[in-house]
Structures are given as C-alpha cells and as structure tokens.
Amino acid sequence: MQLKPISQQVVAIVGASSGIGREAALQFAQRGAKVVVAARSQPGLDSLVEEIQRAGGDAIAVVADVADMQQMQAIADKAVERYGRLDTWVHAAATGVLARFEQITPEEFQRVIDVNLMGQVYGAKAALPYLRREGRGALIHISSMEGRRSLPLQSPYCASKHALQGMLESLRVELQHEGIPISVTSVLPSVINTPYYNKVKTKLGVKPTGIPPYYDPRLVVDAILYVAEHPTRDFIVGDVGRVLDVAQRISPPLIDAVLTVVGIPGQHTTEPESEASPDNVFAPIAADQGLDRVDGDFGNLVIPSVSDWFAMRSPFAWGAVAGTVAVGALALLANGMFNNSQQP
Incomplete structure (x- = not known):
C-alpha cells in the first residue's frame, strides 16, 4: 500500500480549532497539503485559516458538530467540491466528563459517546466513499491510551475509546479483505499537554489534570x-x-492496584473549579476564553519521548530500547503520579 506524499494530499482535519488538530492543520499546510479544517468553534477555525494563509498555505474551514452525520458529510463534500478529491481524513475531536461514574448523568455519558465514538464513525463513513473513488488514502483516528487501559474518573471517555478501537479493527480487516489500499490508523497518545483539561466538564471541585508526565502535542x-x-x-x-x-498486557491487576492508589488523586490539581464552569461537552466554549490554542497549561510537566523517534524509523527499534525506556518511564510515571504539587 502506497500513500501520496503530503505535499500532494488533500487533508480533512476534524477537531482542528485547538490542540492536536490545530497543530496538525498547520503542519500539513506547511508541507504543502491542501487542508480542510472543521470544528464547532467558528472563531477558532477563522484564526487557524488566517494563520495558514498568512504563511502561504491553502485552507478552508467548515463549522460542524461531529455528533451529526450530515455535518460530517458536509466536511467531506466540501473538500471534494473545493479541491476535487480527498486523500486523508484526520479525526481528532473529543470531549469528556471527569467525575465518578455515579455522578455522571446518562445524558452526559451519551454525549461523550456521541462525540468521541459516533463522531469518529460518522467521519469514517463520510470519507470512505471518496477514498474508495481515489483508489487509496488514509483514515487517521486519534484514539488514546485510555482505549487500551481505562482510568478512574473518565468512564465515558474510556468507554468511547475502547469502542473506537473495536470499530477500527473491524473496518481495517474488511478493507483488507476487499483488497482496497486504504490505511486505517489508530493514534494512541499518552497524556498530552493540550487545552483538553481546560475544556472538559469536571465534577471534582478542582481543575482536572492528566496523570503526569505530559508530552508535547507536536509529538x-x-x-x-x-x-x-x-x-x-x-x-x-x-x-x-x-x-x-x-504492563497492561502482562498484569492488568497490577495496574488496577497502582491506579487504586494514585489514579484518583493524580487527576486533581489544587486549583478550585466549579461544576458550573464553561465546558465543551454540549457546546463550544466562547472564544474569549482563549482556548483555541495548541498547548495546555501543564508545560512544566512535559517530558521528551525517546521511543517515538525509533518507532518512525524501524519496526524493530522498540524491542531494542524497551528495557531502558521501561525503567525510565515507570520511574517518571510513579514520580508524576505521586507528586502533583507542581501543578497549577
């Protein structure tokens, strides 16, 4: 299977107003791709398109809610209407509610599923006919390591990411069986320093955090x-x-035991935040909140990652560095989870 060089691609990026999606749009455009950016935030999209065009790139914006199939279809249709084809679909939109399972209402749980799972389903359905027409292409779905190992206080988010993994596995095999050269990729980030924790709904009484350490969204x-x-x-x-x-493959009970001790306190900061604070679960947060940006508030907890460099250069490299990375990363994980005093 061979994909086009980025400079020859038409790329649709969903969830592009901030965080990973925003930086992805900027980088695709910088490398010469024609970019269609989508999100619910009109101001965020407008500023993104302006930034891309100011740098000499080619981009258009489509305001859309991923939980609506017709609006997802409109993104793909607009890409083909404007540029004649669609080569790559990147789906990064997500939301969440941080609270104990019993505190999350059925409506909140359903909404997270609608955005994080059904939005990805609708996106793939909208893009696939156009990728088939081109005879090749890529579906790139941003999942999470919480699709491999769930955390406490994030039950709807984890449920959506586990389900997404199942959907992508089914779709991938179906396409392989047909011999259709469409790549289906699940990208599974660790904890990333984006504005996600500024935007999600919290019932913790404080601003939430991922369990440190964090990684840069540019990774x-x-x-x-x-x-x-x-x-x-x-x-x-x-x-x-x-x-x-x-570790999850070797001993899930061991990870259970670790998270029983550190999983809940590790997701609390000391900064008070009301349950009534603005969140993006059912509607986008107002532009004046300043959250249409790439980076979050935890830059002081960001560390580098060694294994990503190897993974992009040799399929065997992870085995070669696993011992070193495992020792270092486990030490960092333990230190970060037990020491949140540096967090805002």
Missing part, C-alpha cells in the same frame, strides 16, 4: 504526519504509553 502531530505517508496499524505516542501497554 502526536509528528506521528500523524508519519502515518499519513506510511501505512500503520497503531501508533502509540509517548514512552509511558508504550510501557503502560506492555
């Missing part, structure tokens, strides 16, 4: 750019994610 974008040219089944981003994946 995820590097992975997206890589799989847009190199057909890849799964791509884990972050050393800790790779170690967690191995």
Whole structure:
C-alpha cells in the first residue's frame, strides 16, 4: 500500500480549532497539503485559516458538530467540491466528563459517546466513499491510551475509546479483505499537554489534570504526519504509553492496584473549579476564553519521548530500547503520579 506524499494530499482535519488538530492543520499546510479544517468553534477555525494563509498555505474551514452525520458529510463534500478529491481524513475531536461514574448523568455519558465514538464513525463513513473513488488514502483516528487501559474518573471517555478501537479493527480487516489500499490508523497518545483539561466538564471541585508526565502535542502531530505517508496499524505516542501497554498486557491487576492508589488523586490539581464552569461537552466554549490554542497549561510537566523517534524509523527499534525506556518511564510515571504539587 502506497500513500501520496503530503505535499500532494488533500487533508480533512476534524477537531482542528485547538490542540492536536490545530497543530496538525498547520503542519500539513506547511508541507504543502491542501487542508480542510472543521470544528464547532467558528472563531477558532477563522484564526487557524488566517494563520495558514498568512504563511502561504491553502485552507478552508467548515463549522460542524461531529455528533451529526450530515455535518460530517458536509466536511467531506466540501473538500471534494473545493479541491476535487480527498486523500486523508484526520479525526481528532473529543470531549469528556471527569467525575465518578455515579455522578455522571446518562445524558452526559451519551454525549461523550456521541462525540468521541459516533463522531469518529460518522467521519469514517463520510470519507470512505471518496477514498474508495481515489483508489487509496488514509483514515487517521486519534484514539488514546485510555482505549487500551481505562482510568478512574473518565468512564465515558474510556468507554468511547475502547469502542473506537473495536470499530477500527473491524473496518481495517474488511478493507483488507476487499483488497482496497486504504490505511486505517489508530493514534494512541499518552497524556498530552493540550487545552483538553481546560475544556472538559469536571465534577471534582478542582481543575482536572492528566496523570503526569505530559508530552508535547507536536509529538502526536509528528506521528500523524508519519502515518499519513506510511501505512500503520497503531501508533502509540509517548514512552509511558508504550510501557503502560506492555504492563497492561502482562498484569492488568497490577495496574488496577497502582491506579487504586494514585489514579484518583493524580487527576486533581489544587486549583478550585466549579461544576458550573464553561465546558465543551454540549457546546463550544466562547472564544474569549482563549482556548483555541495548541498547548495546555501543564508545560512544566512535559517530558521528551525517546521511543517515538525509533518507532518512525524501524519496526524493530522498540524491542531494542524497551528495557531502558521501561525503567525510565515507570520511574517518571510513579514520580508524576505521586507528586502533583507542581501543578497549577
């Protein structure tokens, strides 16, 4: 299976107003791709298109809610109407509710499923006919390591990401059976420093956080750019994610025991936040909140990742560095989970 060089691609990016999606749009455009960006935030999309065009790139925006199939279809249709084809679909939109399972209402749970799972389903359905028409292409779905190992306080998010993994596995095999050269990739980031934790709904009484350490969103974008040219089944981003994946396969009860101690306090900061604070679960957050940006608030907790570099260069490299990475990453994970005093 051979994918086009990025410079020759038409790329649709869903969830592009902030975080991973925004940086991905900027990087695709910088490399010469024609870009269609989509999200619910009109101001966020407008500023993104302006930034791309100011740098000499080619981009258009489509305002859309991923939980609506017709609006997802409109993104794909607009890409083909404007540029004549669609080569790559990148789906990064997500939301969440951080609370104990019993505190989350059925409506909130359903909404997270609608956005994080059904939005990805609708996106794939909208893009696939156009990719088939081209005879090749890439579906790139941003999942999460929480699709491999669930965390407490994030039951709807984890449920949606586990279900997404199942959907992609089914779709991938169906396309392979037909001999259709469409790459289906699941990108599984570890904890990433985006505005996600500024936007989700919290019932913790404080601003939520991922369990440190964090990774730079540009690492995820590097992975997206890589799989847009190199057909890849799964791509884990972050050393800790790779170690967690191995540990979960070896002993889920061990991870249960660790998370019983650190999983809940590790997702609390000391910064008070009301349940009534603005969130993006049912509607986008107002532009004046300043959240249409790439980076989140935890830059002081960001660390580098060694294994990503190897993963993009040799399929055997992870085995060669696993021991070193495992020791270092587990130490960092333990230190981060037990020491949140540095967080805002």
